[in-house]
Amino acid sequence: METEDIRTLSNYIRVHRKKSGLNQHELSMLLGYIGDGQVARHERSLSLPTLTTALAYEVIFRVPVADLFPATRERAQQDIDERIQALKGALEQRSGKGRYAPVTARKLEWIAMRYEST
Amino acid sequence: MRVIALDVRPRRLGYVVFEGPTRLIDWGVKRFEVEVRHVERIVRLVAVYHPSVILLRNVRKNSSRHTPAFRSVHRRIVNWANSVELPIAYVTEAAVRQTFSASAKATKERIARLIAGCFPELAWHVPPPRKLWQSESRSMPIFDAAALALAYFAKKDPMAVRKFIVESVSFHRPLGGVAR
Numbered sequence: 258m259e260t261e262d263i264r265t266l267s268n269y270i271r272v273h274r275k276k277s278g279l280n281q282h283e284l285s286m287l288l289g290y291i292g293d294g295q296v297a298r299h300e301r302s303l304s305l306p307t308l309t310t311a312l313a314y315e316v317i318f319r320v321p322v323a324d325l326f327p328a329t330r331e332r333a334q335q336d337i338d339e340r341i342q343a344l345k346g347a348l349e350q351r352s353g354k355g356r357y358a359p360v361t362a363r364k365l366e367w368i369a370m371r372y373e374s375t
Numbered sequence: 376m377r378v379i380a381l382d383v384r385p386r387r388l389g390y391v392v393f394e395g396p397t398r399l400i401d402w403g404v405k406r407f408e409v410e411v412r413h414v415e416r417i418v419r420l421v422a423v424y425h426p427s428v429i430l431l432r433n434v435r436k437n438s439s440r441h442t443p444a445f446r447s448v449h450r451r452i453v454n455w456a457n458s459v460e461l462p463i464a465y466v467t468e469a470a471v472r473q474t475f476s477a478s479a480k481a482t483k484e485r486i487a488r489l490i491a492g493c494f495p496e497l498a499w500h501v502p503p504p505r506k507l508w509q510s511e512s513r514s515m516p517i518f519d520a521a522a523l524a525l526a527y528f529a530k531k532d533p534m535a536v537r538k539f540i541v542e543s544v545s546f547h548r549p550l551g552g553v554a555r
Contacts, residue, residue: 266424272400276496301423 267302267328273318274300288313305329341368379420380430380466380524382516383452385444388413389516392424396528396536399494400424404516413448414455421461429456430523433465466523466530474529474536475522487518490525492544497521 266272274284274296281293281300288310290296298304305326306314315322323330345368351361377400382389386407392400401424405416417429431452434440456463475481475489484504491498502512529536 266400275401278496278499 265327265331268299268326269320270296270314270325271300273314273320273325277318284317287317302328341371344368376428377424377426378428378430378464378524378527379417379424379426380520380527381417381452382519382523383413383431383445383448384516385442385448387513387516388416389518389520390416390420391517391520391524392420392426393521393524393528396525396532397539399496399521402497402517402521404513406513414451417452417455421459426461428462428464430464430466430520430527432519432523433467435468464527466526470530471522471526474526474533475540483515483519486522487515489540489544490518490521493525493540494521494543 274281279287281296285291285293285296288296295304295306295310299306299310311322311326314320314325318325345365348361348365348368351357353361377392377394380391380393388405388407389403390405391402394400401420405412407413407416421429429452431449432440434445434449453463471486472481475486484502487501491501497517500514500517502514505511525536525540
């Protein structure tokens with residue numbers, strides 16, 4: 258079955274909410290909000306939920322946060338990858354001598370292991 | 376592949392969004408007082424879901440659905456889709472019936488129950504059997520749109536879609552138990 262060219266949705270809150278049959282007001286109540294504006298904003302990606310709320314979504318729908326917010330996760334992944342490359346470059350430029358050489362080697366080893374495991 | 380299937384009526388719009396034949400993303404029915412609102416709603420759906428294609432029913436010219444009001448709405452949708460270069464695919468009524476006609480005659484009610492068997496989240500929308508003097512249920516456009524989408528996917532991979540329908544229906548509940 259073809260699955261190519263799917264541009265990831267920014268979040269799947271609305272999908273899971275509709276599957277559950279809850280309306281925005283009921284979901285807001287479960288999250289502890291007074292109005293349903295926040296849920297609407299989250300669904301339309303006009304604002305990102307706090308960590309507590311994101312975890313609450315995970316608990317409510319029993320879906321990992323990363324699956325509920327795939328675009329945010331992907332962006333975080335890209336940013337981290339870029340920063341790790343920058344860090345690796347900086348570490349490699351350090352001299353392999355001196356008292357910090359073992360810890361530098363350990364950091365480079367960790368970065369290498371990180372890429373191997375993905 | 377993400378698709379939006381639309382069941383266009385002069386004053387109503389049923390829509391479903393699928394990511395592949397087995398993943399239902401969104402669905403709904405919108406009622407309008409004026410016909411121009413259809414396109415506004417579709418623009419919002421497309422902005423959220425970025426579909427690869429819009430699916431419409433291929434309404435024959437001698438069909439009772441082919442009214443001036445339908446033609447007007449349909450023309451607006453097609454013009455808008457062309458203006459944003461969004462492809463439209465047409466699904467015929469025959470293709471829909473062929474997709475759902477494995478074991479018995481595919482009536483609208485039966486198709487709705489089969490779809491609800493595949494997607495239990497739609498089960499509560501399944502209307503009770505319609506009496507002759509009753510109007511069509513408000514939620515029927517959802518199932519008409521979903522049938523278009525599944526028929527579209529079945530055209531690409533008929534065995535996979537039919538297997539999905541048969542397995543889902545037999546797994547979730549007996550057919551008679553889906554309807555209210």
